[in-house]
Amino acid sequence: MNESDKTLVIIVSDLYIRGYIISLKNEMLAVLNTQQYLKTASDQELIQAIQFEFQGQFNKSVIISDLNKVLEDVTGKISAGNVTVVMNVNGATVSIVIGILGRIVYSKKYDFGFSHQLANLLLPENRTLFEQRLALWGYDNEKIRTAYNYLGNRQMYKGIPIVNKESEDALMGILWLICLKNELNTIIAENTKGLRFEEIPHVILTGEIAQEFIDQGNLALSLIDGFKLTGIWQLILDPRMQLLLYSQDISEDLSIYSLEELESIGSVIAFDSPYNWGEYIGEMRVDLGLSEDQVVDLKCGQIIRIPLSKQVSGGLTIKAKPNVVINYQGEIDKLAGGNIGLIIDTRNRPLPDLSQTKIYNKHMHHWIEALH
Amino acid sequence: MMEIIVGIKQPLIVNTKYIIERLIGVGSDISVKVDEIVRPETIIATYWQRSGFRTFNLAEMFKVTPEKASMIFKKTLGTRIYPGDIVATKQELFGLREKYFKSPLAGILTDFDTRTARLTIQYLPKEIKIVAGVFGRIVDIKSDKAVAIETKADIVKGVLSFGMDREGSLVEIGYPDIPLQADQLSERLSGKIIFGGTKVNLDFVYKSLSYGIKGIITGGIDYQDYLALQGSRGRDEDIGVSLIITEGFMSAPIYHETYDKLKEALQKHVIFNAGNETIVLPVANNSNLVDTTSVQEAKSNQKYNLLDEGNLVQIINGENIGQYGTVNKIMKENLIEVINNHINEQTNPLNVVKII
Numbered sequence: 091m092n093e094s095d096k097t098l099v100i101i102v103s104d105l106y107i108r109g110y111i112i113s114l115k116n117e118m119l120a121v122l123n124t125q126q127y128l129k130t131a132s133d134q135e136l137i138q139a140i141q142f143e144f145q146g147q148f149n150k151s152v153i154i155s156d157l158n159k160v161l162e163d164v165t166g167k168i169s170a171g172n173v174t175v176v177m178n179v180n181g182a183t184v185s186i187v188i189g190i191l192g193r194i195v196y197s198k199k200y201d202f203g204f205s206h207q208l209a210n211l212l213l214p215e216n217r218t219l220f221e222q223r224l225a226l227w228g229y230d231n232e233k234i235r236t237a238y239n240y241l242g243n244r245q246m247y248k249g250i251p252i253v254n255k256e257s258e259d260a261l262m263g264i265l266w267l268i269c270l271k272n273e274l275n276t277i278i279a280e281n282t283k284g285l286r287f288e289e290i291p292h293v294i295l296t297g298e299i300a301q302e303f304i305d306q307g308n309l310a311l312s313l314i315d316g317f318k319l320t321g322i323w324q325l326i327l328d329p330r331m332q333l334l335l336y337s338q339d340i341s342e343d344l345s346i347y348s349l350e351e352l353e354s355i356g357s358v359i360a361f362d363s364p365y366n367w368g369e370y371i372g373e374m375r376v377d378l379g380l381s382e383d384q385v386v387d388l389k390c391g392q393i394i395r396i397p398l399s400k401q402v403s404g405g406l407t408i409k410a411k412p413n414v415v416i417n418y419q420g421e422i423d424k425l426a427g428g429n430i431g432l433i434i435d436t437r438n439r440p441l442p443d444l445s446q447t448k449i450y451n452k453h454m455h456h457w458i459e460a461l462h
Numbered sequence: 463m464m465e466i467i468v469g470i471k472q473p474l475i476v477n478t479k480y481i482i483e484r485l486i487g488v489g490s491d492i493s494v495k496v497d498e499i500v501r502p503e504t505i506i507a508t509y510w511q512r513s514g515f516r517t518f519n520l521a522e523m524f525k526v527t528p529e530k531a532s533m534i535f536k537k538t539l540g541t542r543i544y545p546g547d548i549v550a551t552k553q554e555l556f557g558l559r560e561k562y563f564k565s566p567l568a569g570i571l572t573d574f575d576t577r578t579a580r581l582t583i584q585y586l587p588k589e590i591k592i593v594a595g596v597f598g599r600i601v602d603i604k605s606d607k608a609v610a611i612e613t614k615a616d617i618v619k620g621v622l623s624f625g626m627d628r629e630g631s632l633v634e635i636g637y638p639d640i641p642l643q644a645d646q647l648s649e650r651l652s653g654k655i656i657f658g659g660t661k662v663n664l665d666f667v668y669k670s671l672s673y674g675i676k677g678i679i680t681g682g683i684d685y686q687d688y689l690a691l692q693g694s695r696g697r698d699e700d701i702g703v704s705l706i707i708t709e710g711f712m713s714a715p716i717y718h719e720t721y722d723k724l725k726e727a728l729q730k731h732v733i734f735n736a737g738n739e740t741i742v743l744p745v746a747n748n749s750n751l752v753d754t755t756s757v758q759e760a761k762s763n764q765k766y767n768l769l770d771e772g773n774l775v776q777i778i779n780g781e782n783i784g785q786y787g788t789v790n791k792i793m794k795e796n797l798i799e800v801i802n803n804h805i806n807e808q809t810n811p812l813n814v815v816k817i818i
Contacts, residue, residue, distance in 0.1 A: 128812070130467045130766035212689055235684050242685025242711030243778055246621060247469055249812045253780040 096122065098148035099335055100140055102133055102155040104181035105205055105248050105298050109140035111147050112335055121332060121351060123147060128249045152338065158185045158199050160337045165189040167336060173278060173291035175317070176333065179268060179299040181205030181248065186272050188281075195281040198272065204264050204299050208245040211267060219270070220263050222444040226454045227259060237263070252302050261302060262312045265295075269316025290357065290418075290425065293317065296328035303327070306355050306429045307461030311393075314358055320439050321418035324426050325355040354400045354428030362439040363414040367391035367449070371436060372410030378402060386434060388414075391453060393460040394434040398427030430461060464795060466769040471776060471815040473708060473717040475617040480742060481601060482615075482733060483608040486592055487511055492603060500594035502731060502744070506609050507592040513585035516567065521579035523563055524552050531579035537571050543583070544568050550581075595629060595731055596744035613744055616727070618679070618708070618720050620739040624691055625704030628676040629733045630655045632743075634725060638715050642680055644669040651675050655734055655741075657724045660784075661713040662705065663687055671702050677734040679724065679741060681709040681716045682784070704736040709776075714784025717776075717817075767816050775800055775814040782807050786817065 099110045111123040125143055127136045137153060154160050157178060165176045169189030178185040182203040188196040202210035212220070224234050237260035244250055252258045278291075293313055303309045310325055332351045363371050369390045375383040376396055386394060388410070405424060408416070417439075425432060437457075442449045486492070487509035494506045520531040534552045543549065543565045550563040565583065573582040598613030635658040636646045642659035644666045656670070657679035664687045670678060688711065691701065708716045715721070723743065733742040769775070773789045777800060787802035800807050800814060 128467075130469075209689065209692070217686075217689065235686060238685040238689075239711040240779070242688065243783075245685075246710060247778055247812075247815065250779045251810055251812055253813065257779075 095150065096148045097338060098141065098144050098151040099338060100137055100151070100153045101157070101331065101334055102137070102153065103157060103298055103331070104183055104203055104207075105129060107133060107136040107140065108331060109144060110332065110335055111144055112338065119335065121330075121335070124330070154334055154337065157183075157334065158187075158197070160334050161185050161187050162194050162197055164333055164336045166192055166194055168292075168294075169193075172287045172289035173282065175274065175291070175293045177269070177293070177295050178297040179204060179265065179295070180297045182207035184268055184297075188274075188277060190278075190281050191285065191287075196272075196277045200268070200271070202268075204261060205244050205248060206246075208241055208264070211264065212241070216267050219444065220267055223263050223266060224259065226444065226447070226450045227458070228455070229259070252304065255305075258303065258305055259308070261299070262305075262308050265299065265309070266312040266316040269313060272317065274317045275320060290322045290324055292324050292326055293319070294326045294328060294333060294352070296331055296333045298331065300327055300331065301329045303329075305462075306353075307395075308458070310355050310358070310430050310433060311457060311461055314360070314433070314435060315441060318439070318441055319358055319435075320360050320362060321416055322360070322425070323358045325358060325428070325430075327353045327355055329353060354426055356398065356428035356430035356433055357425040358433045358435055359406075359416060359425070360435040360437075360439065361388070361410075361414055361416055363390055363411070363436070365390045365411070365414070365438075367438070367453075370411075371414045372408060374409075374434065375407040376432065377405040377407075383407075388434070388436050390436050390438060391449075392434070392436045393457040394436075395430060395460050396432040396434065398425070398431035400426070400428050402427050433461065464792060466792060466795065466798070466811045467766050468769045468775070468811050469765060469815045470767045470818050471621070472619055472818050473720045474723055475619065476723070477614055477745060478617055480613055480615040480617065482596060482598070482611045482613060482742065484592055484595065484611060485608050486606070487590060488606045490592075490606065492605070492609065494594075494600050494603075494609065496600050496603060498600045500596075500598055500600060500611060502593065502595050502597060504594040505591050506594050506600070506611075509590055509592075510587040511590045512587050515569070515572065515582050515584045518549075518563070518581045518583070519579055520550050520563065520581055524550070524561060526552070526579075528577060528579040532574075532576050535574055535581065539571050539574060542568075542570050542586070595733065598744075615745055616723050616743040618706075618723065618741040618743065620679070620706035620708045620741070621710050622683075622688070623704065623706045623736040623739040624688070625677070625702075625736045626700045627733070627735050627737060628655070628704050629731060630676045631729050632657065632724065632727050632732045634658050634728060638721055641713055642666050642678075647673050647675070649673055655679065655732055657716070657721075660709075660715050662707075664690060667691065667701075667703060667705070675703055677704040677706070677736075677741075679706045679708065679716070679734075681707070681714045682712040683707050685711040704734055706734065706736065706739055706741060709784055710778060712778075712784045717786065767818065769798070769811055769814075769816055774817040776817060777807065777809065777814055779813040780807075780809060789814075 096113045101108045106126050108126045110121050113120050161178050165187040166189050168174050170192045174189045176187045180203050184200040186198050237256050240257045240260050330351045365371050367390050371388050371390050374386045377383050486507040490507040490509035492507045521528045534550045547565045548562050549565050552561045569583040569585045572584045596613040598611040601612045602610035633654045633656050635656045636642045641661040647669050652674040655677035659680045661682040662680045727743040771789050777785050782805050787800040789798055790801045791799040796810050798811050
């Protein structure tokens with residue numbers, strides 16, 4: 091693709107059909123125009139409507155309907171230098187794809203989503219977990235009932251939006267449940283033995299759900315806890331569902347950062363240590379490019395947020411007590427910021443399960459507060 | 463002019479042509495013909511229903527070996543027995559005490575396996591008479607399957623349902639503007655289809671089962687309760703009572719026009735079609751069945767429609783969930799103003815459905 095080429099890419103997902111006019115601009119993938127329709131008519135009718143609307147604005151047209159296949163293709167491209175987990179969550183389906191150094195090591199598609207196929211996810215055992223999590227977030231039975239009813243109505247009526255904190259928390263709980271179904275650490279450990287990485291790993295949330303979230307602090311916590319992240323990760327949100335555009339033949343040199351519209355939530359640094367919760371485990375110096383480094387005392391069992399914008403990269407130095415580890419095989423001198431910034435997570439791994447309510451009751455509200 | 467498309471809801475279809483399929487058993491004797499006019503009490507088919515069997519292990523019941531059990535079995539295979547008939551006896555304590563097995567059911571002794579001492583009693587076949595249930599005209603007969611009757615009816619359309627098709631006479635329960643309470647149930651409602659209230663809970667459903675209530679029509683249900691009722695096998699699972707929810711996962715009164723129509727049909731025989739979330743209220747005075755030119759057709763396939771100012775809508779999400787109101791103003795593509803006597807809400811059009 092060169093700068094004069096303009097492609098209409100139409101993405102058919104579960105609830106929406108979207109059209110994008112894309113082009114290359116200053117070596118970046120530029121989205122010149124977009125249109126989104128809720129599926130209120132047949133796919134064919136809506137595709138024609140988009141083609142009609144963008145008439146004269148493109149010289150090539152592509153329709154993407156097999157999202158899973160395209161997602162694997164895209165994940166392969168963007169994981170060339172690291173580990174990339176892409177989670178595509180739509181109304182009726184979910185796909186999780188993991189790429190390591192350009193190779194797809196895991197690809198799973200589920201027949202549940204956050205809208206009309208929600209009941210397939212809310213089986214009794216998952217409902218228990220969902221309710222436990224909401225209870226730890228301070229929800230009483232009445233509020234849990236309200237959250238459920240919101241989800242039920244989402245299942246019945248396509249596209250109803252988040253209207254308040256309860257509805258966003260309910261959806262966040264669903265996202266957490268979806269993450270939980272994947273043994274991410276095992277898959278990554280099995281496939282990265284002996285490898286070293288130049289870029290930190292990414293978790294990218296895309297799909298119809300990605301445009302819904304407002305509270306990125308809670309979103310970060312749901313991803314960290316759901317995937318039980320260890321080591322260092324950059325969390326990325328694709329709110330306008332543009333990641334799949336990367337499947338187009340644009341340029342070999344483009345990286346994930348060539349997509350303007352992706353939002354970095356921030357970077358997570360998750361420590362593990364044999365020390366007791368609350369015990370001092372060391373200090374961390376973060377170089378934000380200011381006259382002095384920011385020094386953070388680390389205590390076991392904390393979540394600390396350091397604001398760091400998307401445009402700034404931070405380096406860090408850690409002085410830690412023996413046996414405090416960051417499970418990451420690569421350099422940590424360049425951490426990307428984002429809307430939340432750096433998230434320092436010193437909770438011992440593996441994270442306690444929800445039945446350990448003593449720990450959660452004591453700490454959960456601190457963790458939530460830390461990310462806001 | 464800005465075009466906004468929203469989901470639609472058609473809570474009530476009045477005086478529509480409706481074809482009811484009355485299911486009949488295999489080997490039914492059909493007593494009507496195509497084009498024949500029928501009344502609710504007209505018998506359209508008769509058949510003998512085999513009701514299955516029960517087995518009893520006499521060796522286990524009398525604590526004897528299967529060989530000895532053959533000695534205590536007192537009846538002849540093929541005979542008809544009634545509840546209380548003695549089927550087997552055994553002398554105990556040197557003849558001082560006698561132990562009996564009395565039949566708990568009416569049936570035919572069909573088998574006694576001497577190796578296992580297992581006795582099989584077939585229930586007596588029951589004669590089933592299928593009545594038309596509605597005023598109407600026979601339009602199709604599918605042997606051993608169904609008789610189709612064209613009738614005029616009012617159709618109440620719910621938004622979700624649970625259970626299987628049932629029918630019975632309609633009774634109002636509780637109050638239109640508060641949730642149904644289990645203590646409103648009583649034995650007089652046995653075999654009835656009940657309607658009322660803003661919401662049903664699991665207690666109410668389970669208690670209504672114990673009273674033999676056939677169907678419940680109400681405004682809402684909590685999604686948690688609905689998922690619990692579904693169990694692991696989905697909506698086809700039948701727990702013995704059917705539900706039709708008219709408003710959604712919320713606590714909300716049944717749409718007032720629907721409620722009024724249900725009240726008009728009090729004590730009448732109605733058909734609860736859980737499969738497609740409808741209640742069929744046959745029109746009583748159905749004298750001119752051949753003429754269906756004036757009836758309204760159900761727009762069942764249409765799911766979305768253009769939204770205009772002045773349209774009646776229901777709010778399906780947010781603080782005022784369940785409330786009906788009028789679109790006062792379309793402010794922009796993703797913002798409309800809905801008003802009624804109590805509310806003035808600016809909301810995303812995705813949070814409403816248009817009432818047609």
